[in-house]
Amino acid sequence: AWPALPQSVVELQAINAALSLPGSTLITGAQATKANLKTAGLDRYSVIAFATHGLVSGDLQTLREPALVMTASGDDDGLLTASEIAGLRLNAQWVILSACNTGSAREAGGAGYSGLARAFRQAGARNVLVSLWPVRDDVASKLSVATVRNYTKGQTQAQALRTATLAMINDRGAPNAGNPVVWAAFSLVSP
Numbered sequence: 573a574w575p576a577l578p579q580s581v582v583e584l585q586a587i588n589a590a591l592s593l594p595g596s597t598l599i600t601g602a603q604a605t606k607a608n609l610k611t612a613g614l615d616r617y618s619v620i621a622f623a624t625h626g627l628v629s630g631d632l633q634t635l636r637e638p639a640l641v642m643t644a645s646g647d648d649d650g651l652l653t654a655s656e657i658a659g660l661r662l663n664a665q666w667v668i669l670s671a672c673n674t675g676s677a678r679e680a681g682g683a684g685y686s687g688l689a690r691a692f693r694q695a696g697a698r699n700v701l702v703s704l705w706p707v708r709d710d711v712a713s714k715l716s717v718a719t720v721r722n723y724t725k726g727q728t729q730a731q732a733l734r735t736a737t738l739a740m741i742n743d744r745g746a747p748n749a750g751n752p753v754v755w756a757a758f759s760l761v762s763p
Contacts, residue, residue, distance in 0.1 A: 574641055579713035580623035583670060586717040587621050590724050605645040606652050613665045613698070619720075623713070626671030626688060626703070627651070638687035640671060654691035662696035666729060670716040675702030675759055689761045699729050703757040711754055715740055733760050 579656065581600050588596050599608055604624075614620060625641040637654045644650030669675075670753070674688045689702045701719065715736050722732035737758065743749045 574625050577623065577625070577709050579709045580670075583623045583640060583713040583717055584621060586713075587668065587720050587722070590717065590720045591619055592724075592753055593619065597639065602643055602645075604643045606642050606648050606650070606656070607645065609642065609652065610660070615661045618663070618665045619668070620662070620664045620666075621668040621670065621716070622671040623716070626669065626674040626676075627685060628673045628676050631679075635699075638673070638676070638691070640669070640674075640688065654688055657688065658694040660695040662692070664692075664697045666699045666701070666723075667692045668698040668701045668716055668720070669703070670701075670712045672703055672706040675700075675704045675761065693761065699747035700761040701729070701733065702759055704759060705753075705757045707757050708754065711746060711749070712758075713738065713742070714746065715758055730760050730762070733758065 574608055584598055584600060588598050597612065597617075599612065622640055627633060627635060627639045627641065629637055635651065639651040639653045640657075641649075642650045642652050669688060669692075676687055689700045692700045694718055701716065715733075719729075719732045719737035722735045723729055727735060737755050740746065740755045741750050746754070
């Protein structure tokens, strides 16, 4: 019962097209379950991207840790928690989390860049693109796709995010895009 994210499928398709990596897999909609994700052989992928809802501890009464919303299936609640993520086996150069609060430290005793960012780093991701607070779907989509496109043109991940952010600030097609609350949530967590 989460609000629709109309840009998410288009966003993932655009990221996939921009990367143009052989052996790419796109898992969306009803196929985007925890079970499918856990059996996808994630250690084979150099880039992994999620376009979904990000939750922090307390967003749901029963949620005691950060999570990504996946598709619920059978007994599966559809919440990929930080502890489940930390148990994944990754070899990703880059994980892109186009979702709210993915780098948030709202959990008790949390430090900066904790939660989902820490979990993905523990799982083996070398760089993680996160948001530090709730973000707009349209902005998250534009920013993540532009960042990946800049990266494919030879920029480092940090340079690619910076270039995409500067373009977002000047984007007349995105309402209020110059306001830092719109674009400043996005950050790259690197070694």
